[in-house]
Amino acid sequence: MSRPPQARLLHSPPTPDPARSIGILGGGLAGLALAALLGERGHAVTVYERDRAGGKLRRVTVGGLSFDTGPSLLTFPEVWQTFLARLGEMDPLDLRPLPGGLGVHHTPFGAVPLPVPPDHPLHAAWETYRTPLLDLAPHIGTLLTTPPRLGDPAFRRASAALFRAVGGHLTAGSWVRARRLPEALAHAVGTHALNAGLAPRDAPALYALIPALVAGNVARPARGMSQLLDTLTMLGAVRGAQVHEQAEVVRVDPASARLTLSGGEVRRHDLLVSALDPARLAALLGRPVRSPVARRTVSGVALYAALSGPAPLPFTSVLPPADFGTFRAAVRAGALPPDTLALVHADGPRLAVLLTAPATASRLGPDHPWVRAQVQRVERTLGVPGLLASARDVLALPPSHYAPGGHPGGAIYGAALSPWRGGPLHPQPYRLHPRLWQVGTGVHPGGGLPAILGGALMVDALLAERRLAPR
Ligand SMILES: Cc1cc2nc3c(=O)[nH]c(=O)nc-3n(C[C@H](O)[C@H](O)[C@H](O)COP(=O)(O)OP(=O)(O)OC[C@H]3O[C@@H](n4cnc5c(N)ncnc54)[C@H](O)[C@@H]3O)c2cc1C
Incomplete structure (x- = not known):
């Protein structure tokens, strides 16, 4: 990727740190973001990914149409800009504000678009x-x-x-x-x-506060979210970061900064950084893993449908449950809520429906009675009965899809932290051992893209301050 001279001027020079060999576990967006930052400082970075780079963000084809799975919106784009400034790069993403911001929220008391436009009765x-x-x-x-x-x-x-x-x-x-x-x-x-x-x-x-802070500032790359994945991969590659796909780490020894791959090969680095869910890392360290059912977080069933023509819907619709207490009680019990939080994106003939579900790694498919009932509720509320049934093809990604590479229950944002550790005012356990650090969903309150990019920036800065681990 080219580096325009004017962007370079914005860039703080790399710390004169001795170059080290760094192994990053997990090639999701967090691992890839950190790989670019550490590569920029001159370190030799290798990313080990058990499957395909991108983690929850993937490009798939459904009914001949290309869809990006996982994250659909980029909030707080200033974090992305800070990330690029640290690398001295111009923004290649061509971020576009999402039409309609956070979308129309179909509450039991009426429909509310966020942000609320000036001509709406709720604007004041x-x-x-x-x-x-x-x-x-x-x-x-x-x-x-x-x-x-x-x-x-x-x-x-x-x-x-x-x-x-x-x-x-x-x-x-x-x-x-x-x-x-x-x-x-x-x-x-x-x-x-x-x-x-x-x-x-x-x-x-x-x-x-979040709707007020993000409502008018929700974006997505002009060519779709997978452009974020392509860009992070490229930003790392031009800085020498190597990404090994199909390279599952099965054991980690922090004291020697050694990792073992599934084929038995042992790799040694000066420093390891885990960009895995903390439960996955615990297993690799030989520590007991807590119950896979997380009570303070959610997973979801994502349905990607290729329609024959554009759906007559706004870009984003949100259907909250009628009663928050009932929803919470169900999620805490690992049960399916009677009416769940649903997020719908309609983009020409592409329709994406995310039905929030408890993080229990369940295999809920499109024919499961609960999924059918939730889809019917969505279609009834939005006035498009039978829309999904009319689709040319539908791909369903249930909680069990997100579980093998992430939180064991398939939590979308990782397990929520307890209140005394949540929020941006609390130090996170980035440094587990002098030779083992961590980034990613599990250590960042909120766990979405701004939190993982911001966390990668923090870990990069903290490592630079400490001049990394002893050799
Ligand atoms: C349906 C859905 C919708 C979402 N919507 C949004 C949104 O609109 N906005 C937003 O900001 N966020 C959203 N998110 C959250 C966002 O996708 C995540 O925060 C982000 O992708 C997490 O990145 P990560 O790198 O921390 O974790 P992951 O993407 O889970 O990456 C971890 C990687 O580690 C690999 N791995 C696991 N174990 C091993 C091992 N033993 N050895 C090697 N590799 C291993 C996995 O294969 C995976 O690639 C959404 C998530 C989902 C699922």
């Missing part, structure tokens, strides 16, 4: 909700990319802005109630806590 209430958070918005990039240290003035300013925005509220539910929002808007806002399997009354207050 939306402004009441959003305006006090304007002060926080410029600090989000700092919170997501900077190690939480009060000695750092930028972090101090950002955390002060977060404290001001959250006020004395511990939970998202209490924060929303204090705003006295109309119930339709409160329901739409509260929906965003459910991605972590938490009802607003259990979710940290920060979750209630």
Whole structure:
């Protein structure tokens, strides 16, 4: 990838660190992002991936159409810009705002588009909700990319802005109630806590702010999310990072920074970084793995349908459950919620439906009665009965699809952290041993793309400060 001279000027020079050999476990987006950053510092990086690079993000063909599976939106694009600035690269992604922002939320109290447009009856209430958070918005990039240290003035300013925005509220539910929002808007806002399997009354207050902070700033690469994968791969490759696919790591010895591959081959590096789910890493370290059922997170059944023509739908529709408490109780019990959180993207003849499900690695297929009932609810609510049945072809990816390479229950964002470790103000366990660090879904609160890119930036900075491990 070319490096325009003007971009180079923005770039802080690589730390004069002695070049080391670094092995990264897992070629998901977190592992690939970190590979590019460490390659930029001159290290010899090798990524070991058990399957195909990209992890949850994949390009598949359904009914002759190309679909990108896994993440569908890039929120907080400033984190991506910070990542590129660290590499001294211009943005090759051509990020486009998603039409309709976070989409139309079909609450039991009426449909609410987020952001709420000026001609909508709820616009004034939306402004009441959003305006006090304007002060926080410029600090989000700092919170997501900077190690939480009060000695750092930028972090101090950002955390002060977060404290001001959250006020004395511990939970998202209490924060929303204090705003006295109309119930339709409160329901739409509260929906965003459910991605972590938490009802607003259990979710940290920060979750209630997210729709305001991201609603007008949701993007996706012009040529689809897989362009992010291609770009990360290329950014690493031009910095010498090698990605070995079909290379499953079966054992890790932190003391010697050795890893064993499934064929028995042993590789030694100066340092290892795990970009795996913490439960997967625990198994490789020979430690006991806790129950695969995570109670504070969710998985999902993703349906990718090739239609004969464009669906008469907005780009994004969100169907929250009618009752957050019932949803939470079901997810905690590992049971299927009676009406689940559903996310629908309609992009010409491509239709993607994500039905949130408990993280139990279940094999829910398109013909399962629960899946059929949820699809019918989606179609009824959106006024398109029989849409999926009319599709030329449908691919269903259930929780069991996400489990082998990620969280054992197939959690979309990894297991949610407990409240005292969640949020951007808490140090994460990046360094497990002087020769073994970790990045990725499992160690970043929220676990989506901004959190994993931000986490890779933090780990890169922390490693550079420590000049890596002893040889
Ligand atoms: C349906 C769905 C929708 C989503 N929507 C969004 C969204 O809109 N926006 C957003 O920001 N995020 C979204 N996410 C979350 C986002 O996809 C993840 O946060 C991100 O992809 C995680 O990247 P990762 O590299 O941490 O983990 P993973 O992608 O899980 O990568 C881990 C990698 O490690 C490999 N691996 C595992 N074990 C071994 C081993 N023993 N040896 C070698 N390799 C191994 C796996 O094969 C995998 O490639 C979504 C996720 C899903 C599933």
